[in-house]
Amino acid sequence: MRFSANLGFLWADRPLPEAIHAAKAAGFSAVECHWPYDVPTEAVTAALQKTGLRMLGLNTRRGDVAAGENGLSALPGRDKDARAAIDEAIAYAVAINTPNIHVMAGFAEGRDAHKTFVENLRYACEKAAPHGITILIEPLNKYDAPGYFLITTDHALAVIADVGFTNLKLMFDCYHVQLMEGDLTHRIETLLPSIGHIQFASVPDRGAPDQGEVNYAHIFSTITRLGYDAPLGAEYKPGGDTDATLSWINDA
Template sequence: MPKFAANLSMLFTEYPFMARFAAAKKAGFDGVEYLFPYDFSAQEIAQELEKHQLTQVLFNLPAGDWGQGERGIACLPERVEEFRSGVEQAIVYAKALGCRKVNCLAGKKPEGLSDEQANTTLINNLTYAANRLTEHDIELVIEAINTRDIPGFFVNNSKQAVELIKQVGRSNLRYQYDIYHMQIMEGDLAKTIERYFQFIGHLQLADNPGRHEPGTGEINYPFLFKFIDAQGYDGWIGCEYVPANGTEAGLGWMNK
């Protein structure tokens, strides 16, 4: 059975953020991830991780003004310096938290920006980030996100993500495969995971429709977990879903 990490941006939201670490441990999780740590001091988060013996699995590079709807800046030519500053900030946090993996959100491509410009900018930014992160033994992952939830998101399918990885050509750049997003965009989950398995550095889950916990939708997770095991995956799967009726009440799928 895979190792599951609680995504604290979406699970245990019944509690203040800093109390979610204890709640995750109590519920049986040994690893945590979340969107961003930057609103809190690294030392404060590190204390919670140590106190509850939790592994910090993943967080995202700074992604622009999230509250104003930005979902990443890595494909935006006019934000390159901001992106690079964000990489440096992420390194400070990752080292303090013992985190060996960070995710890059490409962002939404604005009108007037060509696919070629966005792609070139993204490749250059990924190359910079991968080079800086490898100096600290940190892996970079790039995520594909569905365009129903986030219209205009530039990286939105597995083939595109893998082509970017190939073009950048850095051994510490891999693919964050989100089962929920890719069920919406391309389906054929097992075969797609098998096809691109060598590029996958992290997995995330939610069921579809609704983005709730496994067992609430159409995805056959018992089969998929066995399939992922059979591929030899030994990493974490981030539980990035919206609980249907409270976090603890919906954890029966994991207990099974």
């Protein structure tokens, strides 16, 4: 198994370049992040080149966080802001050679939100395609993100079908899917052709994967059996010193 450290949570107390070095020292094969935009791309690139790691993915900006926004692309009337965030993400991803961008939907509901999300995703896919970048969408659970537009894999698949671009994929986060739908093994088996990236954390506390109700030894074995060999994203909250939570990576 190969793993990617999500630096939005792991070593989050360190500057991003330092966190990249920490991930390398801990044995991760890649890294990913949430919103790196305050860090110069040159600094991130230098850390990636020195460690030999690749930044697998990043997110579009959430919008006005102080006002409670958590994504813009499904918000009717916010197309200009949503597409500016998409353009920014693509430019940053190109600069640091990142292959995936998670376009965040935001808090919205209804037909207008669906239409808005589809149109903005078509824009994102068209802009990203020349750079070989895959656009990802991720269902979030209703407990951590009540009111988020996308909460189930079925809904995500419907959106992907309506967008109609081959470089739009599902971000399958085992933590969110287990909370909303369960049946992880069968869902991974069924959805694998539509999956662009897999993430994980314990359920229900979103900690390290060697605790909680999900048997990740079985999940990782299933993923390997199915032939998926990209690094799996460790997107969990360490609740303190990240290095103290990493015994699971040696077991895996």
